[in-house]
Amino acid sequence: MKTAIGRLFIVSYTVEGTWRLLRRYGWSWQQPTRPTIERDDDAVELWKREVWPRVRAPRRRTAVGWSSRTRPVSR
Template sequence: MARINRLTKERLGRCYADLSGVWRMIDRLGLSWQAPAVRAAERDEEDIAAWRTQVWPRVKRGSAPIRGVDRFR
């Protein structure tokens, strides 16, 4: 939320005293900070499908860490 507050100050010249003002603004606009309104143009459906079938089952089971993935970053 602090990032959104910083962007509103930079682009709109308005800074909220507390983050609840940012929450209210997002709600009035009908937006959610949890999910994008549209999918990214760069989205690669084939890579996503491969990740879901190959990687996610291992992660979900809690198996050994996947090489090259830093879980605590």
């Protein structure tokens, strides 16, 4: 949804911002009541195991030994 909004309206939202925007206009998360007939559970598991780890965003690393993202004050 985030990508579709970006392409259609040439704006950039975070994932959280996208959901806030959609909720503001009365949209909600929809989930099917029953699984689809065409679903291939083996293919889904294979994708989760092999493809998802490659495409998900890596975690940002912070400086060693420093928990804050801001720099300490130098005196």
